[in-house]
Amino acid sequence: MEYSVRIDLTKATTEFRREFAKLISDPMCLANLSRDKDRKVRASAGGNSHTLNANLEKLAKDAEPCVRKAVAKNRKTSHHILQELAKDEIEDVRISVAENANVPETVLVMLENDKSSRVRYFVAQSANVSPESLDKLSDDEYIDVKIAVAGNPKTAESTLKKLAKNELWPVQLEIIKNPSITKEILLMLVEDSDKSVRFYAQKRLETE
Secondary structure, eight states: OOOOOOOOTTSSOHHHHHHHHHHOOOHHHHHHHTTOSSHHHHHHHHHOTTSOHHHHHHHTTOSSHHHHHHHHHOTTSOHHHHHHHTTOSSHHHHHHHHHOTTOOHHHHHHHTTOSOHHHHHHHHHOTTOOHHHHHHHTTOSSHHHHHHHHHOTTSOHHHHHHHHHHSOHHHHHHHHHOTTOOHHHHHHHTTOSSHHHHHHHHHHHHHO
16 A cells, blocks of 8 residues: 655754755645745755756746756756856856766866866766867966876877876876876886886886
């Protein structure tokens, strides 16, 4: 025998509505919660994978950054909405777009030119970024972005070779850990001037 429970959300506490919006799967109930007066309730609805696209579209334009950020993180958010959120004025929202596991390559291409080095860092870390974008990001002025490129398995051999030749040891050590590194690059790094780079490159060669 199945039982259904009716909950009057108008009488529920804010804390309850926040948690309830994270856990439920009823799109109609989530539609109501997406219009809640409390921003964290709306954020919970925006992050719920069962929230309908039409409601996510409205939440993506919410005045509160935490709500837009939740929509940007949601794996069910459409590519169109992610494309709009990639233009958001708030850095954390754009970072959440870059971190989204389902972000399309076209949106990452938009973000590879972002003014924030933190956004570009997460683009370089993405599993969906193209080798062409990674090659462009390998010339970034910030070392953290270069390190992310060096560690991404999608980075092309030619880009890894360029970084191995011209960069500082933190970048080279990340190249050594990259699962896509070739024997040719390792042989190059065992001759490097830095002792640590030579040591770890030799160690990796021995496991190949």
